[in-house]
Amino acid sequence: NAGVTQTPKFQVLKTGQSMTLQCAQDMNHEYMSWYRQDPGMGLRLIHYSVGAGITDQGEVPNGYNVSRSTTEDFPLRLLSAAPSQTSVYFCASSYRSEGSYEQYFGPGTRLTVT
Amino acid sequence: AQSVAQPEDQVNVAEGNPLTVKCTYSVSGNPYLFWYVQYPNRGLQFLLKYITGDNLVKGSYGFEAEFNKSQTSFHLKKPSALVSDSALYFCAVREGRSGNTPLVFGKGTRLSVIA
Numbered sequence: 001n002a003g004v005t006q007t008p009k010f011q012v013l014k015t016g017q018s019m020t021l022q023c024a025q026d027m028n029h030e031y032m033s034w035y036r037q038d039p040g041m042g043l044r045l046i047h048y049s050v051g052a053g054i055t056d057q058g059e060v061p062n063g064y065n066v067s068r069s070t071t072e073d074f075p076l077r078l079l080s081a082a083p084s085q086t087s088v089y090f091c092a093s094s095y096r097s098e099g100s101y102e103q104y105f106g107p108g109t110r111l112t113v114t
Numbered sequence: 115a116q117s118v119a120q121p122e123d124q125v126n127v128a129e130g131n132p133l134t135v136k137c138t139y140s141v142s143g144n145p146y147l148f149w150y151v152q153y154p155n156r157g158l159q160f161l162l163k164y165i166t167g168d169n170l171v172k173g174s175y176g177f178e179a180e181f182n183k184s185q186t187s188f189h190l191k192k193p194s195a196l197v198s199d200s201a202l203y204f205c206a207v208r209e210g211r212s213g214n215t216p217l218v219f220g221k222g223t224r225l226s227v228i229a
Contacts, residue, residue: 040221
């Protein structure tokens with residue numbers, strides 16, 4: 001299994017540009033989520049999904065959109081990039097059953113918005 | 115809403131000494147508790163979890179954690195620290211009511227093991 005994969009690994013955007021961060025998993029996990037990691041802030045949840053066709057907002061959803069058309073993929077879209085979205089983004093997945101399963105994390109995408 | 119507090123930004127310990135990384139939590143129901151480790155420029159790796167049962171749980175790389183319901187704590191411990199344990203450690207909690215509740219992370223504690 002490849003586990004959780006994320007592309008790209010690095011990205012530089014100009015303010016106002018849009019882009020999609022890709023996330024895929026091959027473990028047939030129902031639950032997928034996106035976090036951003038900023039120094040001194042830990043990991044903050046952006047959006048999550050408990051299955052195909054179902055998404056919900058996390059702690060910091062503004063400026064981001066998600067969709068879950070398949071079990072495997074959970075892309076994160078930045079609609080109009082802002083410098084405040086400079087961060088490291090992690091995708092994670094797990095089995096859903098009662099939430100007792102640990103999440104598997106991708107390697108991250110380092111995004112810089114100038 | 116659930117929350118996690120890691121009161122120490124940094125923990126320094128000499129190699130061979132025991133280490134403790136502290137975590138306290140707040141949930142309205144039964145907690146599912148997790149510890150993750152992050153090495154530089156890497157994603158998070160799962161260390162251990164408490165779901166139910168024995169309050170002392172053992173995980174990867176010789177780490178263990180003790181669940182204390184009365185103190186709402188889940189401290190990470192290791193009897194003898196290694197330099198290679200130096201990393202960023204995150205505690206996380208999820209309310210164990212259903213699979214729909216998100217996982218909430220603490221801000222992380224940087225562990226530095228000095229040779």
